[in-house]
Amino acid sequence: MPPADISTTRALLRLVRWARPALPRVVAGGSATLVASLIALAVPQVLRGVVNGPLLTDGSRAAVVQASLLVLLLGVLEAVLVWCRRALIATPGTGVERTMRTDLFRHLLDLPVAFHDRWSGGQLLQRSMSDLHTVRRWMVFGLVQLVVSATTVLVGTVLMLVTSPLLGVVYLLGALPVMVLGFRFRMDYKVVARRARDQAGDLATRVEESVHGIRVLKAFGRGDDALDDFVQQADELRGTELDKARAQSRMSFALAWIPETTLAVALGLGVWLAASDRVSVGALVAFFATAAVMTRPVESLGQLLAMTLDARAGTDRFLDVMDTAPALADPERPVPLPPAPAHGTRVELRGVRFAHGAGSREVLRGVDLVLEPGETMALVGLTGSGKTTLLQLVPRLYDVTGGAVLVDGVDVRDVRRHDVRGAVAVAFEDPILFSASVRDNVLMGLPPQEVASMGEDAATEVVRAALEVASAGFVDRLPHGIDTVIGEEGMSLSGGQRQRVALARAIAGRPRVLVLDDPLSALDVATEAHVTEGLRRALATTTTLVVAHRTSTVALADRVAVLEDGRITGVGRHAELLATHPHYRYVLTAEGDDPDGADDGPGGTTTRDVAAAHR
Numbered sequence: 001m002p003p004a005d006i007s008t009t010r011a012l013l014r015l016v017r018w019a020r021p022a023l024p025r026v027v028a029g030g031s032a033t034l035v036a037s038l039i040a041l042a043v044p045q046v047l048r049g050v051v052n053g054p055l056l057t058d059g060s061r062a063a064v065v066q067a068s069l070l071v072l073l074l075g076v077l078e079a080v081l082v083w084c085r086r087a088l089i090a091t092p093g094t095g096v097e098r099t100m101r102t103d104l105f106r107h108l109l110d111l112p113v114a115f116h117d118r119w120s121g122g123q124l125l126q127r128s129m130s131d132l133h134t135v136r137r138w139m140v141f142g143l144v145q146l147v148v149s150a151t152t153v154l155v156g157t158v159l160m161l162v163t164s165p166l167l168g169v170v171y172l173l174g175a176l177p178v179m180v181l182g183f184r185f186r187m188d189y190k191v192v193a194r195r196a197r198d199q200a201g202d203l204a205t206r207v208e209e210s211v212h213g214i215r216v217l218k219a220f221g222r223g224d225d226a227l228d229d230f231v232q233q234a235d236e237l238r239g240t241e242l243d244k245a246r247a248q249s250r251m252s253f254a255l256a257w258i259p260e261t262t263l264a265v266a267l268g269l270g271v272w273l274a275a276s277d278r279v280s281v282g283a284l285v286a287f288f289a290t291a292a293v294m295t296r297p298v299e300s301l302g303q304l305l306a307m308t309l310d311a312r313a314g315t316d317r318f319l320d321v322m323d324t325a326p327a328l329a330d331p332e333r334p335v336p337l338p339p340a341p342a343h344g345t346r347v348e349l350r351g352v353r354f355a356h357g358a359g360s361r362e363v364l365r366g367v368d369l370v371l372e373p374g375e376t377m378a379l380v381g382l383t384g385s386g387k388t389t390l391l392q393l394v395p396r397l398y399d400v401t402g403g404a405v406l407v408d409g410v411d412v413r414d415v416r417r418h419d420v421r422g423a424v425a426v427a428f429e430d431p432i433l434f435s436a437s438v439r440d441n442v443l444m445g446l447p448p449q450e451v452a453s454m455g456e457d458a459a460t461e462v463v464r465a466a467l468e469v470a471s472a473g474f475v476d477r478l479p480h481g482i483d484t485v486i487g488e489e490g491m492s493l494s495g496g497q498r499q500r501v502a503l504a505r506a507i508a509g510r511p512r513v514l515v516l517d518d519p520l521s522a523l524d525v526a527t528e529a530h531v532t533e534g535l536r537r538a539l540a541t542t543t544t545l546v547v548a549h550r551t552s553t554v555a556l557a558d559r560v561a562v563l564e565d566g567r568i569t570g571v572g573r574h575a576e577l578l579a580t581h582p583h584y585r586y587v588l589t590a591e592g593d594d595p596d597g598a599d600d601g602p603g604g605t606t607t608r609d610v611a612a613a614h615r
């Protein structure tokens with residue numbers, strides 16, 4: 001049986017980092033199993049002594065009883081050692097799996113938004129659950145068993161060679177085709193094992209997307225199509241699993257019939273050798289008893305190799321994520337943000353350029369914009385012009401590809417991410433709420449240490465104040481008020497209600513800078529005006545940048561900036577711009593002439609885009 005290839009060994013060796021705490025118990029458990037297997041191999045040698053001694057010579061009853069007791073003792077010892085292995089190995093594996101899963105999740109949280117743009121949720125789910133489960137099972141069972149079986153086969157073969165060199169060589173000849181088949185098996189199985197895991201991840205993504213978009217599927221009556229797609233993907237996965245099973249059964253079959261055939265040849269040869277006194281009967285018995293002990297380890301090698309290759313695929317997929325560096329690393333020598341000035345924070349975008357990924361078209365091509373302390377600035381532009389992108393550069397969800405974003409004169413890349421995000425709060429148009437109480441959702445806007453130190457009543461005060469500013473009075477009418485648990489992603493709330501809870505979360509920590517991506521789009525104009533006024537009153541010194549699509553929103557801002565063709569082409573009051581800026585007029589009223597006549601996004605401007613800007 002060929003050993004797993006170098007790359008597999010190297011990949012699996014990287015698991016030592018997580019397996020280290022469990023290693024003493026795994027090694028102890030593995031040693032117990034190994035000793036148990038070696039004891040099993042010792043039994044034939046006792047038999048040899050019995051056959052060649054008392055049985056064939058003096059027939060001493062005492063010697064037979066003695067030998068039987070020895071075999072019994074060895075059997076009991078073997079059973080105790082097997083039990084020890086189970087007791088030693090069962091628990092540490094779960095600890096390793098938990099640590100790996102926690103590290104993966106921590107890393108996922110640390111990875112940049114750009115990573116999550118590329119990776120599907122289903123793949124990440126599969127990697128953190130099923131893949132790690134496979135790796136853990138291999139670590140505590142497959143690996144130990146592989147080492148023990150391989151050692152048993154090795155020691156057993158040596159014993160067979162010592163017992164009868166000629167018969168041993170015959171047995172060894174059978175190993176040659178097994179090695180060739182094992183090599184082919186490894187090559188084939190490695191590919192299908194990885195494919196099966198990737199397909200399972202895609203299938204999980206399909207379930208996740210369908211459940212997430214269940215309303216759309218139902219509303220458009222596309223349930224059957226979704227089912228067809230799912231069945232097709234499930235069939236593909238089944239096909240790959242069948243390929244795996246076929247490869248494994250071919251290997252297992254080879255591991256059963258080849259050794260059995262060589263043993264049949266060895267039996268014929270052995271009887272002839274014994275009849276011609278070239279080998280003792282005891283040695284013959286010992287030879288075949290050793291072969292019998294080795295049958296299970298030999299047969300299990302195929303399954304164990306498959307397990308190892310499955311674990312390798314799982315490990316690779318785990319390491320694919322773990323090896324992705326958090327691109328937005330903290331600076332080596334971080335600069336602290338200056339204390340918040342009493343009159344508010346100044347935000348400056350200086351020659352900012354940005355492209356989503358290397359080689360992609362630049363969405364922002366030299367944005368210069370200054371937000372004066374405490375002012376509310378609305379950002380207006382055609383759909384796809386890069387407003388959301390620009391907004392996300394301020395809390396450093398993405399890093400600029402050129403230029404700089406400065407908060408109170410400090411480049412956000414020179415500040416610890418944690419500090420930037422403590423200073424800049426965000427609310428998006430599509431608000432994500434977590435399966436927790438309204439209270440806990442809102443308190444997420446504050447640093448956990450602050451929440452822990454402020455006490456229950458003070459925290460409640462903070463939550464109530466934030467909800468009031470966000471005009472979220474509806475929370476009091478929920479069954480348990482602020483303690484009402486809102487469903488997954490806050491689905492039990494209406495769109496406008498979710499937006500207001502998300503806004504309360506953004507303002508709960510009284511941020512220096514507030515970045516709002518059209519966060520009130522689901523509200524009626526009157527409620528929007530009410531919320532905006534509340535925000536201006538309560539957060540007078542908070543500098544706010546808000547993406548706006550509606551005239552009602554921009555009218556409430558101190559100034560408006562127009563994003564056009566990747567640059568800011570106008571900054572001023574709403575009325576001013578309306579009178580002087582044709583593109584602004586075009587975007588907000590659909591009455592002016594668009595001088596460029598093109599959307600900044602792919603596909604060009606359409607009247608639908610303009611209509612979208614009015615929604």
Ligand SMILES: Nc1ncnc2c1ncn2[C@@H]1O[C@H](COP(=O)(O)OP(=O)(O)OP(=O)(O)O)[C@@H](O)[C@H]1O
Pocket residue numbers: 117356363381382383384385386387388389390600601602
């Ligand atoms: N994660 C991403 N990866 C690649 N391209 C992206 C990504 N996000 C946005 N884009 C592209 O960047 C451009 C700007 O998108 P952005 O969402 O910033 O526009 P927007 O002005 O906010 O649009 P809208 O008003 O419709 O929300 C678009 O062409 C979009 O396709």
